Amino acid sequence: MNAIGIIPSRFASTRLPGKPLTDLGGKTMIQRVVEQARLANLSRVVVATDDERILNHVRSFGGEAVLTSPDHPSGTDRVFDAYCQLDTPADCIINIQGDEPFIQAAQINALITLFEADPRTQLATLVKPVVTEEELFSPHMPKVVVDTRGEALYFSRHPLPYQRQHPQDQWLAHHRYLRHIGLYAYRPDILAELTRLPPSTLEVAESLEQLRWLENGYHILTAETELATLGIDTPEDVARALTQLGIR
Template sequence: MLHAIGIIPARYASTRLPGKPLTDLGGKSMIQRVVEQAQKSALSRVVVATDDERILEHVLAFGGEALLTSPDHPSGTDRVYDAYRQLATPADCLVNIQGDEPFIHPEQINSLLQLFSDEPLTQIATLVKPVVDEEELFSPHLPKVVLDAQRNALYFSRHPLPYQRQHPSEHWLEHHRYLRHIGLYAYRPDVLAEITQLPPSSLELAESLEQLRWLENGYRILTAETNLATIGIDTPEDVARALEFLAANPSL
């Protein structure tokens, strides 16, 4: 049986939404909703990794598990590894769950875990989702990904890939099945230890996408496909959308 630990990086500081993990969404904080959704998956354990005492105390108060990590980590990946080292318990894989995805589907987490069960050589796994319209296709905030025949990522970009020279851009979706990246990652612990020691790469700096550092250094990123939509929260407008979603889904 796969022993998988879910770790949720949660920073207090946010330029557009300070204290974002503690934002109230229909009577529960955003971080509580993330934890509760993750606990519905096949994960063996769910832990919040935070740099702030307020978040730590809040998670412990609602019965969750949390650890205080360094405030100096440059990325959530580094915070996940810090937390795993503090846990000092072996795991087959670690899942990095975004702390601003309060409606993440347990099935999405399970689909990544399945890749580690089915493919013993899996190093890193992540999710992809079909692009459904031009707004998604051309948004630089929604990274796209191209895959090889074995569903390993070849490249991630904020620009649509591939470029279709023979067709006007407004017709690209008619002639190619584009995929966007969903930022949920799972790693073998030894691989996570290695990638957190890598310096930023040229491709990563160009696109501002951390996963390009891993590809540029020869790591394989296997993908699973999802058609389930989630709501990431970065702004007050996103909070309003989340509240509308909750109003339409009172069982959540």
């Protein structure tokens, strides 16, 4: 199985400008992501960026990076742009978020395994059981409903299903909810098709790109993880990351 990891990384960020170059205990965030990704069963790990500062920085610590268009509307489009530049055939492409410095090799490998088990797999992503009410009701932590085969039925920022017969503070006691973890894997031909799809009504309503794929009939297989992640979006997230690293 030839799996390539591509890390989309933009310099611009409304809440944390220059986010990929943020220092986390002597290493930048993007360096930590690259180092974590290299521990997985990937043949290559490539940063896809729209900024030469990130490009040069990644190359300075021995990483591989390519410069992509600044006009891409999503990380998916940036990943495909990078893949086309690599000129290396792959069985699957893993889209690794550039603001997840604590991503684990086991999480990446879980998605690769889904493609190894069935080459017809189109798309794959990670889910994690919801364990707190904060997770359940936070619109910043999308939830996912899956069928008996582990295929995603729907993603939402609202807890689904709605339990009509129970008060909301009892929902976790009566149903097993799953949270979506934004790590994606694609078959290359499917990734090419996704970049040609226009935004869908469900995607616009929830602001979740993966709903565009479901609405157009694609199948998203899920792998479950118990490992926690910590995405970096704000200065407060940086402080939490430093604490997790044992620096604060």
